[in-house]
Each structure stands twice: as structure tokens, then as C-alpha cells.
Amino acid sequence: MNSYIQEQIRSYQEKYKHTGRLLIKCPDQPGIVSAVTQFLHKHEANIIESNQYTTDPHNGLFFMRIEFDSPRLPQEESVLREKFKEIGDQFNMTWTLKGAYNIKKTAIFASKELHCLRELLLEWQSGDLIADIQMVVSNHEDAKELVESFNLPFYHIPANKHIRKQVEEQQLQLLKDHEIDVIVLARYMQILTPEFVAAHPFKIINIHHSFLPAFIGANPHKRAHERGVKLIGATSHYVTNDLDEGPIIEQDIMRVDHRDSVDDLKKMGRSIERSVLARGVKWHLEDRLIVHENKTIVF
Amino acid sequence: MNSYIQEQIRSYQEKYKHTGRLLIKCPDQPGIVSAVTQFLHKHEANIIESNQYTTDPHNGLFFMRIEFDSPRLPQEESVLREKFKEIGDQFNMTWTLKGAYNIKKTAIFASKELHCLRELLLEWQSGDLIADIQMVVSNHEDAKELVESFNLPFYHIPANKHIRKQVEEQQLQLLKDHEIDVIVLARYMQILTPEFVAAHPFKIINIHHSFLPAFIGANPHKRAHERGVKLIGATSHYVTNDLDEGPIIEQDIMRVDHRDSVDDLKKMGRSIERSVLARGVKWHLEDRLIVHENKTIVF
Amino acid sequence: MNSYIQEQIRSYQEKYKHTGRLLIKCPDQPGIVSAVTQFLHKHEANIIESNQYTTDPHNGLFFMRIEFDSPRLPQEESVLREKFKEIGDQFNMTWTLKGAYNIKKTAIFASKELHCLRELLLEWQSGDLIADIQMVVSNHEDAKELVESFNLPFYHIPANKHIRKQVEEQQLQLLKDHEIDVIVLARYMQILTPEFVAAHPFKIINIHHSFLPAFIGANPHKRAHERGVKLIGATSHYVTNDLDEGPIIEQDIMRVDHRDSVDDLKKMGRSIERSVLARGVKWHLEDRLIVHENKTIVF
């Protein structure tokens, strides 16, 4: 990591040293917000931003994200967690409480098309994407020069569907050794095994080069061209074991017209893919996403 | 038709009394543009706007739309057509040459959801959609009051899949009696028979309430909600015999999020449907559309 | 009011008969959310949607909007208000607590350009804009036929800058007689006196036909054309005594290009103005707006 990026991360951590994030999911019932905010009040936490959502005020599910400021952070982060357990249990919550100063360890998987990887590295370098990028893994060598110019480790692990098992073993070992929190598939064109996916529930983010559910699978731009659509798009989503069927995080589109060839669509698509993936990754890194059934709540 | 609209149409016809539109489709080869523009030049026509497109400069198809201004219009419209035949034959063209002052006779088919019908009538009334609306046909009576408040004939022809044949006979007779040029399906929820469609090739425009090819068929908003998409859309297209598979004219989208219920999606969808249909209809009325295979060229 | 609209409003009121809305603005300090949510909990109110915002967690201003569901509504609406006073006083709040079933009495002011008026009436008629429209006031007769076709009272009050005082006296009397809550200036081209504005603080919504602060004042499309911009826009805002300088509620834009004449910009502008005004009015009607200094908080 070069010194400029280190400086960016240090200044981020300084700025957010007293900032915590509480994410909650539980059956809705009266009194949840009241209990949570009393808890925060008691622990000198001032609410900076709060979002909540209920699928149905009568017997629905309740979701909340609170960003708060407390002088007890970062020292008492684990103490706060310990104490919050009581409320969590009382309301049958799934919850996390973490300091914003914890930077997520990130691995990027790439292949031959490098625009998404470049975008992530560029945003990271300019301090607009706060992640601890530990490695870039690729089945090709195309990204090597780029990655090493950012002083990041590059792992070339050739892959194809016949050696998927061995390849993933290598990858899993790497991810484990580096205690990776998030895996970003930046146009990594290999399918992952159910075992690999199961080992990282809602921690793998992929970019698909169409507005799903249109053009699931291969060659979306070619098929978009054949169908004569007037919009093309891209979708970032969590990876599950159903190809291109995981919870959608973000989507966007761009207008196209009859003059645009398949190659034009690909070129225009790149700029949507870049931004749709980068936004999705940032929201994940900022703990703004909660998965519910096959959907995301974006707070 | 009320007097305000009559005045709008008269002033439109006065403004465009010397304006002609030439649409061409033919195998590409050198010399087409040169021959066409010489022809126009010879007949005192000044080109106002010209658009062309070639699928491939080597042996592709060539498309062109020219809007021109000539003092010989409107008197010599048919003379110009007669004379253009030679060039048309020489280059093996499919072509039309018409005065912009010819207003298309239009029928709107509606059902119970009236937002698209309202939009068309409103745009028409304000002089932003230049059509000669001859009638509104519906299988329900919901639109009657609205349509008659615009002094337009309303035909209530109840329909369902069991009496499709008889219903269409009545409709076809009406369309024939009024020499209708364009049929707009403004959320008319009945499927048309192949015979009905074949009688009006690329003259029937439909609005589908999703960004096709996603969510073909019924209940797109319910399915969009289940899939957890972050965008919803609408598509206007020519009707062919493959449901929701005809040439796409226009599409647009709107951002949605996890808080939006199916009803919210429907409500938001209405405003996209209105504008996507109105734009598509206007382009058709202005002879801006050429169909090629299953796509539209929008000039 | 016709029966269809009456039915829409009845069904809205039935659906939201237990729904209340609480809006708060006060100096930020720990414990506000906790106190408010405890209060709601105590009065059997379940939070449906909650939004908050703090200008600065340390000594900033705090804003909150809560939509809640309580079986005590509508009967005990004034009781709840009475009881909330204690909390309001304790935290030095500016606040309102109202049932969502209260429909706002609305007056629309129009002139010769009718597209915004048409949009509001159309949305109202289809049940997408829930207001109790009491009248349309205009300084011209152009809108008369349209307004009366919706069975709404139309008041023609000719106006110009020389008789502003007398005109406003007539208007103020009408607004008072009908206990009007909101005034929508739907391209009403007259300037209001400071007295008129002062009598309706943050209750008058205007649409300006540019993206403010560009092209303040007259003829924005002509000036946009001269400047050669690639985007045109519209802005809905609360009216204050500084022309086009009031708190912005909503803005949107559309792409234009060199081919578009001033008339084209006006035509395209109409469709942005329509939707930007309609969105702004809806947010106001749903109590989603809080004014702070010269800005709006949109919850």
C-alpha cells in the first residue's frame, strides 16, 4: 500500500474514531425503537443517522440501521456489544454493532476485462472507497502490471471448469490466511462452487452486465442488440448458488439506439458496470446493506 | 373535436404546409445519398433535417429520413411521388414521401386503467400531440365520461377471450369506416388475434409495463417486487403476434427501493408508462420510425 | 367533485384512518428519539416509517418525521397532541402531530399555460394526488373549460401589476372563505405582494422553469438556448419574498442538444415542470417537508 492511501485511511479512522453502526433485523413489535434509543442514550451515544423499515406494521419484519457517535468508542466497542445482547435477545434480533473505524479486508477477483478492477483501485487510491485491499486474484495475467503498480499483491491462479475444485482450494486458503471479509468479483468470469459460496454468505459481490432479470447468463450485450432494446444496464448483486439470481444491490442503465453495435454496447456498458459495482461495494463496506429473503434493504 | 384543438391543428398545418418527409430503406451502395439529394435539389427542396444509418457500409442495409421544405408542396405532393419512383426503383428502395401536413387518423383502445389514455388526450388537447383522434374504443365503460368530455366518440365493446372473434369484427369495421392509420393500445388488456394484427402491420403501438425483455407477460410489477429490482420501467413497442416481443420503440425506467410496495411500483410505473407511450406515439405520428427485422430505427 | 374522486378520497381515508404523522424540529441533544418513541409506545402507536436528520451531532439542529399507526386515531388525535406538549416543551421543539386522513384544502392558481394545471387535475382525478381541491383561480379565462369539466369552481380574476392590491384582496377573501391550506402556483405568472406571501408562510408552492439558481427570472428557455446548455430543468420551491429564491423542494432536468429551438426547449420543459411540480405538491400534502433556513428537508 502506498503512503498516500495509508494517509487516507489513517485520516478516515481518526475522523470516525467515535462512530459506531448498529444494524438490526427482527420481528416488528411496539417498543423496539424505544428500547434501542434508550440503550444508546444510556451509553452516551448520540444518533447521527437513523433509518428503519418495516415490511408490515402488523406482524412484519423490522429493519434498522443507526449510525451513532459515542466517546466510549473505540475503547468499549466490545463492552457495548456485550451489553446490547440483552435487548437483542428480548426482541429476538439478528444484529451487529461495530465501529466505523474497522476497515474491511477485501479481495478482488478479476479476469481479462479490467475496467471494474481499475475503477475500484482508482476510487480506493483517491480515498473514496475505504477498504483494506489485501489482494487481487485472477485466472489471467492481464491485470498483473496494473495491480502491482498500486503496490498490491497479485495472485495468478489459472482456472477453468475442469480444475474448479483445486483452484478454489488455493483461493480459499489465501482468503483464510488473510482473514478476508469481502470478495468482489470484478468481471471474474468463472462460476463458483456451492461450497465456495456457502463459505462466504452475502460476502461475495458480483457485477452482471445487464439490468437483471433481463439477459441472465452469457453475452447480454449481444442479446440486447438482437432484441433491439433502447436501454442497457448493469446490476451488482450478492452471489448465491442461483446464477445471476442473488439479492440485487444496485442497478443502473444508459440509453442506446439503433446505431450502436454490440461493441458499442459493450463499451458503454463498461461505464455503467464500473459505477454500479463501485456503489454496491461502498454500501457494503459502510454496512448499509441488510439481506432479507432474496432482496436487499439499502439504508 | 373542440375549437381549441381545431385551431392547434390548423396552425400546425399552416406552419408545415411546405414540409415533406422522405423515408427510405434499401441495400446500401455508393451513390444513394447523392441521387436523393440531387432529386430534392432539382425539385426546389431544401433539406431541413436528415438522418441516415447503415447496418454495414459493405453490403449492409441503408436507412434514411429527410425532412425537407419545398414551395411545390402541398400542391405537387403526388407529382413528387410519381417522379421519385425512378430513383426508388433504381436503388431497390422501400420508401414513402409525404407532406407533414397530413394528420394521421388515430384510434385509441383503452380498458380500466386510464392514465395512458388521459396522457394522450391531454397532450393532444394542448397541441403537443398532433393526431386526428377519431375514436376511443374500450371493453369497459370507465373511460366514457373522460372521452366524452373531450367531445370524442366513445365505443364500448365488451370483450373477453371467448368472444374475441365477434368483438374484433366490430372493431375492424369501425377502423375501416374511419380509415384509421394508427391504433394505440393505451393499457388495453386484451390479446389481439393474428388476423387483427396482420391487418395493421406496424400500425399498432402498445405499452408494456416493464422494461422488456424483463417481465414479459402479466403482473410485471408484482414480479419486479418479488425479484427486488432497484429499477422499474416501461416499453412502447409495435404489436406483432409474439406477445411483448414486437419491435421496441421506446423504454424508460425509474429508481425504486425496498420501501416500495407492489402498489407503489404500480403508481410510479404509471408515470413512466404515460411518457414512454406518448413519446412512441409522437415519433410514429412524425414518421420517425422505420422497422428493420425486429428493431426500430428512430430518426 | 365527481363521484370517482370522492370514492378515491373515501378509500384513502379508510386506509389511513389509524395513521398519524409527527414532524419535529429542535436543537439536537441526547435523548430526543428515546423520549419520542417511548411516548408513542405508551400510546399504542407502532412506527411505520421514521426519518431523522441532524445538521451536526454536536449542538446542531434535529429533524424527525414519524409515520405511525395507532388504534386511538382518529378519535384521540387532539388528546395525543395535548399530551405530546410536555415532550415538545421539554426539548424546545417546533412540532406537528396530525392524522394522515386529514385532506388539505387546496387552491390552484393558473394563467395561460395549462400543462401544470392539467397534470395536477389528472393526478388528482386518478387518485394519485390526494387533495381537497377547492378552486382554481386564474387571471385569464383559458382554463375555464378544463376546470369546469372536472366539476371544480373556476374564479376568473383579471390581474396586472397596477391592480395587484385589489386583486389580492379578492383572492385573500376567497382563500379565507374556503379555509385553504395550500396554494399551488401552476405557472401563475403574477408576482405576489409581501403581504400575500406573509399570510401563507411555506404554504405557497411555485414552479420555476429552470434548474435554479440558473436562469432566475423571466424567459429562462430563451436564455438557456442562448447559453447553449446541454440540460434544461425545472424547480419547485416555496414562495418567499425573494423572487425564485425560496427553499427548493424538487428539481429535475432533461437533455437537450443543438437542434432544439427555444420552442423545443419550452415544449420539453413542460414535461419536466409538470412532474417536478406534482412531486413537490405531493410531498407537501404528505407532510414530508420541513423548512430549515432557506432549505427543505425532504423526508
Added chain:
Amino acid sequence: MNSYIQEQIRSYQEKYKHTGRLLIKCPDQPGIVSAVTQFLHKHEANIIESNQYTTDPHNGLFFMRIEFDSPRLPQEESVLREKFKEIGDQFNMTWTLKGAYNIKKTAIFASKELHCLRELLLEWQSGDLIADIQMVVSNHEDAKELVESFNLPFYHIPANKHIRKQVEEQQLQLLKDHEIDVIVLARYMQILTPEFVAAHPFKIINIHHSFLPAFIGANPHKRAHERGVKLIGATSHYVTNDLDEGPIIEQDIMRVDHRDSVDDLKKMGRSIERSVLARGVKWHLEDRLIVHENKTIVF
């Protein structure tokens, strides 16, 4: 220049070796298109794409861009130019005729904010921006490491308003030595002298961090925040001697809301600035821009 980029440029030049571009500006009169297309036809040129625009069909100005394919290119490029002179003179045209395979020599001026520079280098490296980047010039050293990682020459020329004259002399010498065609100001925060601007008419492209004409001058995001706008934007334009008043090439916007601080606006603004500048530069490099009065025609 690294080998990957050299390869991209070589393959671009191979692909477009027979492609020419003709740009025309002249008083409109009948017969122009006819004469031009006959000329192309005679020289075995097939029209790939053609765009034209007339300010007014009667005595207006006429603009045209034709992209054509001819086997006589690249060998006879200057011959074609020589022969076209006759038509150019006949119609009093300002015109250029060039092969698309000529790559423009480009200089980028940067300062401390590097996002626009990064975007241009990234697009260039991926073969999406075809330029012959000869140098990056900056008044600070922040960009040095980045630029040199792309194997490009970096010139550090400290600048301030007191030494403007000497600084520009150095810069002008560099630009002359390298025969620079285009200068891109990628958030270069220094004002250029009238002499510098006059030496490069419509060859200097700047990015301004607001949607002009709103927020001309310094600190647009701070002023946007104070005004409470709901959209922020960016504008790429040719540099003239009126600050932020040159012909606008491209603009775009992004939605913001009350929660966004000045720093948030800056951060969001960066991503608009990047893409608006890159699009503007690409259009210039592809000879898609004609300046007319203070506007651009974008073909």
C-alpha cells in the same frame, strides 16, 4: 507509452485506416448535400455516418459531419483535400477533411485534485480514449507518481498569479515542441492569460464543477449547499477569455439531498466531473464538435 496502449492504438489505426471525416460549416443554400455526396461518390467513398444541422432552412447556417470509408485512404488523404477545395470555395465553407487514423497529440494540465486526470489515463490505458498523450503538466507534484506509473512525461511547473507570464512561456514552449493538438484542463486551477487562450482556439477543454451557468467561479459546491439545490452537476467546455463562459460541450447532474454535506457534494461531484470531462474530450478527439457562436454542435 507502454506496450498495451501501443497495441490498442495500432489496432485502432488498422481498423480505421480507410475511414475519413469531413466537417463542414457554411451558409445554407440548396445543393450542398448533393454536391458533397457526389464528390464522395466520385472518390469511391461510402458514407458510414452522416449528420447535419441547419440553424434555419432559409438563410441559416449549415453544419455537416460525414464519416466515410474509402480505399483511397490513407494514401490519398491530401489529394482528397486538394480536390475538395473547389466545393469548399463554391459554397463558402469552413471545412476539414482528415483520416480517423490520425491520433491527436494531447497535453493534460492537472493540479492537486487528481480524479479527472486518473479517469483520462484509465480510459486511455483501456483503449477507450484514443489519444497520443504527450505529457502531463502540473503546478504541483501530487500527480508525479501516478503519471510516471503510466510511463508518461510529467512536467512540474509551479504556478501562481504573480508569475503567470513566465509559467506560460515555459508551457507554450513545451506545447510547441511537442506539436500539441489538444490541451485538457483536468481540474487545473490556474487562470490562463488571453494570449495563451488565443494561441489555441477551441483546443483547450476545461471541466467546471457545476452545471453552468449556475455557480460560475469558485467554490460551486459550497454555494450549491448553501442554496439547498437538489441536483449538482458538472460542465465540460471550451476555454475562452470569459471565465466559465466558453461553449459548453457536455453537462450532467446527480441528485443530492439535505443530508449531503459540502464534502459529500464534492465527493459525488468528482464522479460526474470525471465522466463529463472524458465524454467531452472523446467527442473532440473524434472530431464530433463544431463551434458556432458560443455554442457547440455535437454530431
